Amino acid sequence: MTQRLDKQTFQTVVAHTPLISLDLIIENTNGQVLLGQRLNKPAQGYWFVPGGRILKDETMAQAFSRLTKEELGIELQLSDATLIGPFEHFYNDNFSGNDFNTHYVVLGYRFRLDISLSQLPKEQHCHYQWFDVATLLDADDVHHHTKLYFISK
Template identity: 85%
Template sequence: MTQRLDTHTFQTVVAHTPLISLDLIVENAEGQVLLGQRLNKPAQGYWFVPGGRVLKDETLATAFARLTKEELGVELQLSDAALIGPFEHFYDDNFSGDDFTTHYVVLGYRLKLDVPLTHLPKEQHGHYQWFDVATLLNTDDVHRHTKLYFL
């Protein structure tokens, strides 16, 4: 059974271990990429792809279904996406402050989905926008870890 950790325990984990996460590189029919403006640390205020961490005892398939439901408002299966590879994300801050770093080992998954921006959840991202790849690569407030998916 998967469960979320209490804040203190999660701080200890983040301070001492890498986290495993899935990033969702969502493309619409026009080839534009979905980005959300992050509300939380790390990468707060930056445009970033949707995604999230894998929970303890959660399979990648279950995590993918959960994260697509939480981040995109529609539950998809791992078979709906293509793995584009592993990535590493390093941040100078963490979800609770600036007193320790965050390290993610990220599995990037590309998928096609036309979803109305007004239907997207607002827990992690305050605003959403479809970006052309050339535009996102040349926009200062698109996070560098997001840009690496397209280089």
């Protein structure tokens, strides 16, 4: 069974190790990408793809199902998505402040889903919007790490 760490222990982990996470690159049938405006650090206030950490003793498949349920309100399976690759995210702050940085190793998964913005959970993102790729690449308030999912390698 997976469980979350207490704040002090998690601060120690974030200060000393990279975190592993899954990002959900969701496209609707019009080719637009779902972004949410982040409520929490890191990347607070920026438009970002949904996603989150893999917890200890949680498989990637379990994490994907949990994260789609938490972030989208719909539980999906890892087999519904395509891995677009590993990415690294570095932030100058962390979930609890600015006293140390955050390092993520992120597995990006792309899938197609038409979902109503009004039914999306508000715990991690205060607003949601569908973006055309050209628009998100040009926007100053879309986070650099999100833009990297759409720039050809």
